[in-house]
Amino acid sequence: MLAALPLRADFEARWQEIRAGASARELYTLLYALPKGGDIHNHLPGSYFPEQWLRAATDPALKGRADYYTRVRGGGTFNLAAPEPVYPLETIRAAAWRALPEASRADWKPLGELTAAERAAWISQYQIDRPGEGRYTFFAAPRQRLTHLGQDPVVMTELLVETMKLYGAEGVRYLELQASPFTLHTPEGKPIPEDEAAAIYEAALQRPDAKATGVEVRFQITGNRYIADAEAQVVRIFKFLDRHRGRWVGINLAGIEERGTGYPSRFLSTFRDLRRTYADIGISIHAGEMDGPNTHVRDTLLLGASRIGHAVTLIKDPDTLLQMRHRSWLVEINLISNHLLEYTPDLAVHPFPEYLRLGIPVCLNTDDRGWWHSTMTDEYYVAVTRYRLAWSELRQIGRASLAHAFLDPATKARLIAAHDAELDAFERKLAAGNWRDALATVKPVTFGYAARQFGLTFP
Ligand SMILES: [Zn+2]
Structure with missing residues (x-):
């Protein structure tokens, strides 16, 4: 699937000169402008920034969304081991707030009326930004705190289009987003039927400002691997994907792998049964996002x-590692996720460069x-600064993200051709004269990770 790319000796030397001579800001700016192909491992709503949630969920101009209340008192300290943990700054739709006993309603206030300090705390709650926060904070608490916001079709689709704009600006042309058509609700809290939910997402993608981003979007549906009825969920996902081909292109499974009930071989007979009925369903699954040795990737x-x-x-798992060399199976690498969730607390020893240089297809993603x-851009910046990526490797990674996308052949060919052309043009710009001149008008957008980890902020 992934054609070998010729090593471009001419530009390779130029790239090495740039990489060695660029300041951190210059290198970051170059990587922001770099055409990057696709981000194909990326969750909705986990890709939305807390500031975006706050803005959209309180924006008076955004018609049809629910109103929200946030718990500002009585939350106590978050304790995951408690039988019914109470989530500080949990945010719920107004209909749910009205249904609370009167005594506890006073612990909540409208999301739009938070003080500056409460807003800052709210934003920090929805980030892994403080010492001691890691995988258990992430997998457990945020989900429940955000449940109702993630069910709001108006907020979800507004932020989808905003997300496309952010990606388009940093040179990403394809998004394969893990989203759910099963969880949208009306402002009153009534579930929206799945085919209607698909139509809501489709309408958002047809908005002129969405189309103007030039970012192509497809969806995967992700099942929770460890719940009791996970197999039934997989069946439901296959049936939905079969009815909505073209836009909804793949199934995924996620959730803490260490939990005993989520191991991959649990699903073997279910996937085999489904393959008797359904052809050509994309399958990408979280696996080996763990600490100890295991056979989860093989399984x-x-x-x-x-x-x-x-x-x-x-x-x-050396046997499987050897199998994956020169095969057409791709590993979706998520460097920053692995760093912050402590699967590889020290990125210096992440296996990514080993996979890349053993010939296993890999791409970079944001999770x-x-x-x-x-x-x-942060993912690319980590990869380039930690592992000294060659130019041919940068080209290979971006191309792999499109070559392995769950796209129809015609769209895939079109995106790859456009990506190659964009990269060729980018090379020509950097090759001519002073490369710094080619980046003079590039204005990177950075968030907390770049500020905290690289010391980089751009005005
Ligand atoms: Zn993921």
Whole structure:
């Protein structure tokens, strides 16, 4: 699938000169402008930044959304081990707030009326930004705090279009987003039927400002791997994908792998049964996002996956690692996610460069960038500064993200051709005269991760 790319000796030398001579700001600026292909491992709503949530959920101009209340008192300290943990700054729709007993309603206030300090706390709650925060904070608490916001079709689609704009500005042309057509609700809290939900997402993608981004979007649906009825959920997802081909292109499974009930081989007979009925459903599954050695990547390939999310533990499974060399199975790398959720607390020893240089197809992705407060540029910046990526490797990574996308052949060919042309033009600009001149008008957008980890902010 992934054609070998000729090593462009001419530009390779120029790139090495740039990489060695550029300041941190200059290198970041170049990588912001770099055409990057696709981000194909990326969750909704986890990709939305907390500031975006706050704005959209309180914007009077945004018609049809629910109003929201946030718990500002009585939340106590978050304790995951409590039988019914109470989530500080949990945010719920007004209809749910009205249904609370009168005594507890006083603990909440309208989201739009938070003080500056409360807003800052709210924003920090929806980020992994403080010492001691890591995977358990992420997997457990944020979900419940945000549930109702993530069910609001108006907020979700408004932020989808905003997200396309942010990606388009940083040179990303394709998004394969993990979204759910099963969870949207009306402002009164009534579930919206799944086909109607699909139509709501479709309408957002047809908005002129969405189309103007030039970003192509497809959706995957992600099941929760460890719940009791996970198999039934997989069946439901396959049926939905079969009815909505073209836009909804793949199934995924996620959730803490260490939890005993979410192991991949649990699903083997379910996927085999479904393959008797359904052809050509994209399968990409989180696997090997763990600490210890295990066979989860191998077991997930057996499920029929052609792409693996994370595969951090693949490095500890030599037989499968060797199998994946020169195959057409891709690993979706998520450097910043692995860093902040402590699967590789030290990015210096992340297996990504080993996979890349062993010939395993890899691409860079952002996973839940809203929680990391990061961007695709940050992922590239980490990769280039930590692992000294060659220019041919940068080209290879971007191309792999499109070559392995769950796209119809015609769209895939069109996106790859456009990506190659964009990269060629980018090379020509940097090759001519002083490369710094080519970047003079580039204005990077950075968030908390770049400020905290690289010391980089742009006005
Ligand atoms: Zn993920």
